[in-house]
Amino acid sequence: MMGISTGKQYIDRINKRNTNIWIDGNRITGNISEHPAFKGVMASQAKLYDLQHKQELKDLMTFESPKSGNLIGTSFLDPKTKEDLEKRRLMIQEWAKAHAGMMGRSPDYMNTILMVLNAASDLFSVEDDQCAENMRNYYEYIRENDLSLTHVFVKPQNDRSKKGVASENIAARMIKETEEGIIINGSRILATQAGMTDEILVYPIGSNANDDAFAYAFAIPCDTPGLTFICRESFAYKDSHYDHPLGSRYDEMDAVVLFDDVLVPWERVFLHGNLVVNSLLYTQSHFFEHIAHQVVSKNVIKTEFILGTIELIIKSINISEYQHIKEKFSEVAIALETMKGFLYQSEKNAKINQWGSMMPDPNPLLAAVNYYPKIYPRLMEIIQLMSASGLVAIPNEQDFQADIGDDLKKHLQSANQDGYDKVKLFRLAWDLSMSAFGSRQQLYERFFFGDPVRLANQLYTDYKRESSINLVKEFLEQD
Template sequence: MIRTGAEYLESIRDGREVYIGGERVKDIASHPMFKPLVDIRARIHDMQHDPAKRHIMAYREDGEWSAIGNKLPHTQSDWWDKRRATDTLLEDIGGIVTRVGDETVGEMWSLFDGQDVLNEVDPQFSANIRNHISRVLKADPFHVSANTDPKGDRSRPPQDQDPDMLLHVVRETDTGIVVRGAKYETAAAYANQAFTKPTIANWGDAAYSDYAVGFICDLGSPGLKFICRTGFAGRAPSEDYPLSNRFDEIDTLVIFDDVLIPWENVLFYRHTRAAMFIRATLHRYSAFAFVQRNLKFADMLIGAALFNARQTGLDKQQAVQEKLAQLAVYREGINAHLTAAIALAERSPGGLLMPNQSLLYSGRVLACSQLHEVMHIARELCGGQICVTPDKAAFDAEATRPWLSKFYTVNEDWVAEDRRKLLAFARDMLNSDYAGHRLTFQLFAQSPPFAHLAAVYRNFDWDGPLELVQKAAGLSEKVLGERTRTPGDSAVSQWFDTNTSLKTAAE
């Protein structure tokens, strides 16, 4: 059931129209700017077959193997398994990749939870989402996400400007709907399918709109054009930019030039309530995998900063230890939110187990809002040499090698070559074009900061603090108004109620 890496490579050689640097790409799998990430995605498939990794990356059910990342979450163990599989992947490849499928497939689970909303439009739509979730489990496609449109003038409704600024339906046929517009989709040029849905739009009071459409798009469909930003791979030697050359996930403007979407791939259409539901719950599951990447990146920041401090014994200084502790607090804050989100997980409307929503979304705010600050702390700890060190060619050249060997050898443990490698790694992680791109990507990849805070606002238990103050201040109960939870029904109380052995031990 799980494809091999070779089968994945063959699946994207379907004649799709991909452009990068203004030129059409002949073979995506071998193009130097796509190849590093294509190879990593192929590696994921092969890890799921590897006897040493299969028990971590895949699970067996009814005699068939499927990817852990695609498994519907029903228990806490499912979430621990997903977390372990992601850690295993990132440690195996030695870097961070975000758009590889496990963080985007969760968006479809949110729609699975909204089947009642879909049934208001057409029961076939809820059947479609169930069928596609089953297909992902069985066919193992590389699944990505399509959210953001070019947007145009957002002070005006789409109908009052070029209508193609937001993806929309232009006509219906017996076989499906025909759509036109564009979407930004990271990794789309080398993926198999995308969950395509509306961006945040001004629906007004309209109950129906041709812009309120969500579907699974086969990325080999006729009429699609992929216009990619220029990648970082190959711009400079990999010895000097080890991350840029291996982990750049190419972003793509996908043009829908009258693309036919078969009815069986349509998940909702015209119903604005369904569109608003999916926007409000889109990251209910996928935020977990996204924030987990922030945790792994924090480990990389700590490792690079600590190695640099230890090289010259600066880790013994209190001021340096305080800076390292700040990195550790950031890291452990993310770790605590992810761990607690599993431990206090909640049952979803569709019967799945979702990470505790308030804790997960709060952890995302922590991870993203402080990222630029901890990167700057890591820069400070790595020192100024990350921005002034010569490149690998200078360390190899006969005329300059002796001098660089002399001044970059710290002691018998840290010779010049190891020092150079560490400085190149830190420079690429913190100072390069790739580093700046990744920082911006982390800020907006799952929606902008105001939307992150809006998700916290929608999911935080406001009743608990209100009830506490109402009782402590002796206020009448009527000031509480309508409450969303029963008194004392906190997340911790729910957790103890569903973990009777721990409850008994505590009592």
């Protein structure tokens, strides 16, 4: 039992694993933390772990384990009071500041998921008490050792019209149960941070299984035999933080996951075939409320980062006198204040749920996860509309170091910076709004929490509206 991890411990652990991970047609061999696609983002993740050890942040980022007495990460904290919720938010935001809100899978995301599944572990006993016990043991194991996780819960995109029964011979399914555990065969999408985590959690959130072969939940080490991760191409491109300020640091990577008769030992199985648990898991665990609280806390910081970038662009080329620029800035400020409003409102109206956890109010969070995927592309459009050619007049670091460097410093100067510093800012704006990294961020914000169309349907179903209805009924009853 060790408590909070350091960045070095995280890197060493991942390097020691023999995870089967492929990129550009080759299996990665050697230290994954030195591979060009993973180097930057793993260093960023390591910095997050190190922040937990900073003396001045320890009270915020950690708490004492009820089991071992060791310091463990605040994102594992099951909130019992509104103060706990606030502490969780501040901790999440401390990490988000360190990654400019660009790492959707910073460890607090998965830690929050485990916290929820542990709090609601009784749900798993509907199938089998041992499954509930396994869930609690697993949460404790990850918490006490501060291990990192990725997750997959989507069936491959083959023929969506076939709904739950789609791609039976493709989508990962349970093919048998043995004395040692369950055997999984097939594939799943889409594991963000795949290959750079210790473990993978596989579960049926949002999958509407109507066949018990798809009703499973488990977690295994990423180097379990038979497990393969196949990455997209890297958007980190180069090491240079000047050229790719965001991609070189925060490209989290996404991978398809193949299960080739993977044996999941019984102690790691949380669900194996029970369609009732499968259907209750998302709603009854209150997965949504806690994860959305993490997401919105992070996205407040992301929006602050965007607003700061936009204001520096305005000052850089001195365009603040134009009314449409002020109006566009105001759109960004409104987005930021709206997100903060959703977040604080969710905490203010938080209530203890059936698992004894202080649960944020879902109404503002439902609004937030429907709002942000729509406003985020607009924020990126505003960066483009304000920056214009500034997003392509961006020679790279090597150009500035070459003989032409002085000419570039002069000719690309802005109202308040020389060419080198102006291009540094505009390369950031480009990486946010236009590069492969920036486009992936847009796609991420649109889809990572699920299809926006179905999220809107979820809002229609779950939004609490009794007070509005009563207002109208009382009005109608007046005569």
